[in-house]
Amino acid sequence: MKRLTLLLACFILSMGLAIAQTTKVKGIVVDESNEPVAGASVMVKGNNAIGTVTKVDGQFTLDVPTSTKMLIIKYLGMGDQEVAIGPDIRVVLREEDSVLGEVVVLGYGTGRKVGTTIGAPVKVSAEAIREKPTANVMDAMQGKVAGMQVYTSSGEPTASPSVRIHGVGSLGASSTPLYIMDGVPIDAGTVLSLNPNDFESITTLKDASATSIYGARGANGVIYITTKKGVANQDARITVNAQYGVSSLANWDYFDDFMNAKELLDFQLASGIRTKASYDQILKDYPYDTDWARYYYKDDAPTYQGDISLQGGGGKTTYFISGSYFFQDGIAPRSEYERYTFRSNIESRAKDWLKFGLNILGGYDDRQTNPLTGASTQGGLIALQPPFYSPYDKDGNRVDVIIGSTTNNPYYVMEKNPAESNNAQFTGVFFGEIYPIKGMTIRTQYGIDAYDYRESSKRMASYRSNLNNGFAYEAFQRGSTKTFTNTAEYRFSVAERHAVSALIGQEYIDNDNQSFKAQSTGQTDDRLMLLGNGPNERSVSQSLSEYAYLSFFGRGDYSYDGKYFVDFSLRNDQSSRFGKENRSAMFFHGGLMWNIKKEAFMSGADKISELKLSVSSGSSGNSAIGNYDNLATIGTTAPYKGNPGWALGSPGNPQLSWEKQLLSTVRANVEFLKRYRITLEFYNKETTNMLMSVPYPFTSGFSSVRSNVGGFLNKGIDLTLDLDILKHKDYYLNFNATFNYNKNKVTSLFYNMDTWTIANTGITYVVGKTINYYYPLFAGIDPADGLPTWYLPGDDISVPTRDKSKTTKTFNSSTLNQSTGKELYTPIAGGFGIKGGFKGIDVFVDFTYALGKSMINNDRFFTESPWTNVSFNKSRKVLNYWKQPGDITDIPGSGGVYFDDHLLEKASFLRLKALTVSYSLPSSVLKHLGILNGIRVYVTGRNLLTFTEYSGPDPETDSNISMGVYPNTKQYSAGVSINF
Numbered sequence: 001m002k003r004l005t006l007l008l009a010c011f012i013l014s015m016g017l018a019i020a021q022t023t024k025v026k027g028i029v030v031d032e033s034n035e036p037v038a039g040a041s042v043m044v045k046g047n048n049a050i051g052t053v054t055k056v057d058g059q060f061t062l063d064v065p066t067s068t069k070m071l072i073i074k075y076l077g078m079g080d081q082e083v084a085i086g087p088d089i090r091v092v093l094r095e096e097d098s099v100l101g102e103v104v105v106l107g108y109g110t111g112r113k114v115g116t117t118i119g120a121p122v123k124v125s126a127e128a129i130r131e132k133p134t135a136n137v138m139d140a141m142q143g144k145v146a147g148m149q150v151y152t153s154s155g156e157p158t159a160s161p162s163v164r165i166h167g168v169g170s171l172g173a174s175s176t177p178l179y180i181m182d183g184v185p186i187d188a189g190t191v192l193s194l195n196p197n198d199f200e201s202i203t204t205l206k207d208a209s210a211t212s213i214y215g216a217r218g219a220n221g222v223i224y225i226t227t228k229k230g231v232a233n234q235d236a237r238i239t240v241n242a243q244y245g246v247s248s249l250a251n252w253d254y255f256d257d258f259m260n261a262k263e264l265l266d267f268q269l270a271s272g273i274r275t276k277a278s279y280d281q282i283l284k285d286y287p288y289d290t291d292w293a294r295y296y297y298k299d300d301a302p303t304y305q306g307d308i309s310l311q312g313g314g315g316k317t318t319y320f321i322s323g324s325y326f327f328q329d330g331i332a333p334r335s336e337y338e339r340y341t342f343r344s345n346i347e348s349r350a351k352d353w354l355k356f357g358l359n360i361l362g363g364y365d366d367r368q369t370n371p372l373t374g375a376s377t378q379g380g381l382i383a384l385q386p387p388f389y390s391p392y393d394k395d396g397n398r399v400d401v402i403i404g405s406t407t408n409n410p411y412y413v414m415e416k417n418p419a420e421s422n423n424a425q426f427t428g429v430f431f432g433e434i435y436p437i438k439g440m441t442i443r444t445q446y447g448i449d450a451y452d453y454r455e456s457s458k459r460m461a462s463y464r465s466n467l468n469n470g471f472a473y474e475a476f477q478r479g480s481t482k483t484f485t486n487t488a489e490y491r492f493s494v495a496e497r498h499a500v501s502a503l504i505g506q507e508y509i510d511n512d513n514q515s516f517k518a519q520s521t522g523q524t525d526d527r528l529m530l531l532g533n534g535p536n537e538r539s540v541s542q543s544l545s546e547y548a549y550l551s552f553f554g555r556g557d558y559s560y561d562g563k564y565f566v567d568f569s570l571r572n573d574q575s576s577r578f579g580k581e582n583r584s585a586m587f588f589h590g591g592l593m594w595n596i597k598k599e600a601f602m603s604g605a606d607k608i609s610e611l612k613l614s615v616s617s618g619s620s621g622n623s624a625i626g627n628y629d630n631l632a633t634i635g636t637t638a639p640y641k642g643n644p645g646w647a648l649g650s651p652g653n654p655q656l657s658w659e660k661q662l663l664s665t666v667r668a669n670v671e672f673l674k675r676y677r678i679t680l681e682f683y684n685k686e687t688t689n690m691l692m693s694v695p696y697p698f699t700s701g702f703s704s705v706r707s708n709v710g711g712f713l714n715k716g717i718d719l720t721l722d723l724d725i726l727k728h729k730d731y732y733l734n735f736n737a738t739f740n741y742n743k744n745k746v747t748s749l750f751y752n753m754d755t756w757t758i759a760n761t762g763i764t765y766v767v768g769k770t771i772n773y774y775y776p777l778f779a780g781i782d783p784a785d786g787l788p789t790w791y792l793p794g795d796d797i798s799v800p801t802r803d804k805s806k807t808t809k810t811f812n813s814s815t816l817n818q819s820t821g822k823e824l825y826t827p828i829a830g831g832f833g834i835k836g837g838f839k840g841i842d843v844f845v846d847f848t849y850a851l852g853k854s855m856i857n858n859d860r861f862f863t864e865s866p867w868t869n870v871s872f873n874k875s876r877k878v879l880n881y882w883k884q885p886g887d888i889t890d891i892p893g894s895g896g897v898y899f900d901d902h903l904l905e906k907a908s909f910l911r912l913k914a915l916t917v918s919y920s921l922p923s924s925v926l927k928h929l930g931i932l933n934g935i936r937v938y939v940t941g942r943n944l945l946t947f948t949e950y951s952g953p954d955p956e957t958d959s960n961i962s963m964g965v966y967p968n969t970k971q972y973s974a975g976v977s978i979n980f
Helices: 002-020 137-141 188-193 208-217 261-270 276-285 292-296 410-416 876-880
Strands: 022-030 041-044 047-053 059-065 070-074 081-084 089-092 122-125 148-151 162-165 178-181 184-186 199-205 222-227 234-249 301-314 317-329 336-351 354-368 390-392 398-403 419-434 440-459 470-494 498-523 536-560 564-575 584-595 608-622 633-640 643-650 659-672 676-688 691-695 704-708 711-727 731-748 755-758 763-766 772-775 778-781 788-791 818-823 828-838 841-851 854-857 904-906 909-920 934-942 946-948 969-979
Touching: 041 059, 047 059, 081 089, 137 148, 137 199, 178 188, 184 188, 184 419, 184 440, 184 470, 188 354, 188 419, 188 440, 208 222, 208 536, 208 564, 208 584, 208 608, 208 659, 261 276, 261 876, 301 969, 398 410, 564 608, 763 772, 818 854
Parallel strands: 022 089, 178 222
Antiparallel strands: 022 059, 041 047, 041 070, 070 081, 122 199, 148 162, 178 184, 199 222, 234 301, 234 969, 301 317, 317 336, 336 354, 354 419, 390 398, 419 440, 440 470, 470 498, 498 536, 536 564, 564 584, 584 608, 608 659, 633 643, 659 676, 676 711, 691 704, 711 731, 731 828, 755 763, 772 818, 778 788, 828 841, 841 909, 854 904, 909 934, 909 946, 934 969
């Protein structure tokens, strides 16, 4: 008993001594401007379990073991600092020396600093994409990355921008980049369901050193989204964001060019379209002057955004949790988007040798999409409605049928034909990492990108155009992509000069999509609009589609003394989309980089702070086609005498194989005085074995078959500037710019053909030539008789021929088609911006541009033809029609408008994409507000100014032809961001 008492006393004494063997340290963390840094992590070196975070005034207090010698201080965007224990510690955190010091994820394995990568990753931070008043974050990426073209073709809130990296990579398969989020591939459409304020950064991978590791899916570049993570040993940082804005048309010039009621009536009278008696009767019966575009498009459509997030960590676990709400009302009728999202990112270092994490996104949205775009005078072509008709009666009440017309009011059409859809999105990744020996990381990861999408539409039984004959339609689609990835990475160094990294991995991707739909007609009451209440035209259909990939890959990196870098990768992909004999393909890459600044002969060049030269070359593949194009399929036909029949569904091609691409890049990175950064890249991207639909004899029963034929080439230049013009503790000024020039060329076609015309598109492929528009060349209106004339083509239709002595007045597109000399794909695109600030006031200005862009303005077919569709309103340009011999004009004296190159317009544009002015309260004010760590208020605008020669509604439409589009919007919004 005495021994037990003695042992207990010793234990209690030792515990007391252990508790007593700590010391309290105090300090302050500031930035280079001597401003306090709130939320910086302060940890004991070698023991991350002991730490704290700085308060709003930058102060910290921490009890540490008496044996502690050093502390580590970290803060996002600033370099880590190690400081010795002492009285009244003062730490000055400095920004990373340059963007070349940022850590990026290039694919598989652990992140690496940009300055040590041969690839060309372009990282866009959360600051550049946050708080933009659009549902899809890719709209905010326009002009941010040299070589990446982003076009938002519609003002519809649910619209997904088109994205291309270094031009169109294929003429038959998809050219959409691969999207990766936290290591898991996601569908491009999933981006719409994400909250951009959850993003830490978006990194674009565009050269072979960065993309070839993705093999079959990396041919069109890779967009890697990194979401926010927790911060170790940090009290919860709570951030609340709220924003409100309004939208209107980005540009009214097109609609303001239409005639008002008096102008149209006067024109119709003067041109003989309308008699004097009819003229007088119209003025008497319809004394209106309706601006149909302003009736149709809202001028103050609201946008609401709000989200809250918690970020922090305790012990060995970190977390980031957020919830968000987004609502955007479209400027057109029945056009809106409402989204709810929840995100939870949890990571834990369970053991020194074990780490695991779970990132989950759950989202739900409701969508209403305007159905009356295109050739609809109740929608996209609403401005063609005669202005002397009215949507209101004499008492100002809205009417169902436009007064003076038999046309339904567009708002009535929407009400009687309701349609909506909703999407439930789930995206998640679970991973586990073990570290069996120093430098080795073994990772297993499971990711899923899944959705449930439902669509519902009706034609009410009371709809006057189809009375007592309702229509009901329901469709449901479910899809998921599951990705299983296993990697092992080993990184080590020898003699502090040789750095080596090796990675091997395996990946399996499984995708399935299922859908079914049903419809019926004949409902007779608006209260009975379910499918089963429609007795007529009942139908049901169902589909199932699947594909899978199996991949094995490896990557190696070596560097010597920070001067010379080598990397290579090898990947084998197998795809179910190809036949058994052709499923497997091997892809590779190799790259070199020389850090010239590290050389002894550069020691005196103090003004040059970074100078690197790199080259890389590698292959990748494209399999973005239908899941069963290699198979000859059989389907059912309509019943014959009550019995179902079978028929050939597709011809199939068992020899179908991978489209392949070889990409080579030469890049130089230069930084002067740690303030001025320039990146110049030259690239050559050659596509072979293209997956094209090749014409097939109709006697086979099929018009085309998918085959590996043809070649295509893109080459060009990327230029990026990032200039810190002013850097001071109280103010700063930065200028940034991106520029891309891309030239394409068809290198080969099928059947040894030199030319192939795609019917009804105005596009012809010619071997050895850039893809141009092919149309008859308009030679003008003959002043003698007012008839249009066209140039006769020369012997080589790929060369525009404009010989004034060789023209015709007989229009025939098949004999007159020739190259217009205008390119289908925009050759020059980029952006530039200015960031500046003074004592808490910040101003961000971003412009985007596209030069050499061309597009057929199909709207002019209706608006500039005086003698066809005479009941429509017209552009004021028709007032200048040919009237008598000697008149010089582009509007004929009779006849219609033809599809020739005078409808092919310059659609180049310069757009003020974003303007943000913000103010952040200083820490001297915040410290008196108690729990608040930061308040930022801001106003922002989107698409505020547009400069273009294009006469249509919107030059940004990414298409060869535009008609009745939903134009882009201009938005103003204000918001506040509060940190606790």
